[in-house]
Amino acid sequence: SDSEDHVxxxxxxxxxxxxxxxLARIFGGIEDSHExxxxxxxxxxSIIVDGEEACLLVFDIxxxxxxxxxxxxxxxxxxxxxxxxxxxxxxxxxxxSELRIQLRRERQTEDIPIILVGNKSDLVRSREVSxxxxxxxxxxxxxxxxxxxxxxxxxxxxxxEGIVRQIRLRKDSK
Ligand code: GDP
Ligand code: MG
Numbered sequence: 001s002d003s004e005d006h007v008x009x010x011x012x013x014x015x016x017x018x019x020x021x022x023l024a025r026i027f028g029g030i031e032d033s034h035e036x037x038x039x040x041x042x043x044x045x046s047i048i049v050d051g052e053e054a055c056l057l058v059f060d061i062x063x064x065x066x067x068x069x070x071x072x073x074x075x076x077x078x079x080x081x082x083x084x085x086x087x088x089x090x091x092x093x094x095x096x097s098e099l100r101i102q103l104r105r106e107r108q109t110e111d112i113p114i115i116l117v118g119n120k121s122d123l124v125r126s127r128e129v130s131x132x133x134x135x136x137x138x139x140x141x142x143x144x145x146x147x148x149x150x151x152x153x154x155x156x157x158x159x160x161e162g163i164v165r166q167i168r169l170r171k172d173s174k
Contacts, residue, residue, distance in 0.1 A: 014084035022150035024060035113166030114143035
């Protein structure tokens with residue numbers, strides 16, 4: 001059927017250093033972080049969510065270069081978005097809001113699934129953004145929210161399963 005054949009394009013957005021590539025590599029099942037370090041990459045994988053298979057194509061290409069065209073493409077091509085900030089970096093949190101606004105402007109008429117991700121939750125002592133601030137931001141921007149730690153692999157599975165559930169919810173309501 002249509003839904004089984006469909007591959008969902010998921011785009012990672014967020015400032016440099018927040019952990020986009022780390023999250024993508026965990027999703028892709030790649031443990032050795034050295035190869036894909038700078039380049040950015042695309043990860044293709046099927047996961048079972050609520051007993052049903054879903055194919056995700058995860059794009060970690062936002063920072064590939066400062067290409068304006070590529071940034072525009074990213075904003076247009078996604079079936080769902082993961083906007084990442086680091087809980088240890090307030091500026092990256094503010095950038096996440098900007099990205100959300102930009103995305104809303106680009107895709108005005110569409111109800112695209114977005115998950116706001118506060119990564120590096122393991123770095124307790126250098127935290128600059130509380131979980132409450134993260135949650136409140138997600139309410140304002142009408143998206144889902146989760147805190148993750150790529151370092152500890154905490155909540156990373158939940159993040160990608162959450163994306164699939166959000167995509168399905170919208171499909172089912174059409
Ligand atoms: P990107 O620039 O957004 O792709 O971020 P990277 O995935 O390259 O991560 C930037 C740096 O933060 C690397 O040194 C990672 O090892 C580190 N990092 C990523 N996620 C976490 C995390 O959850 N906890 C900690 N402590 N470090 C992390
Ligand atoms: Mg990266």
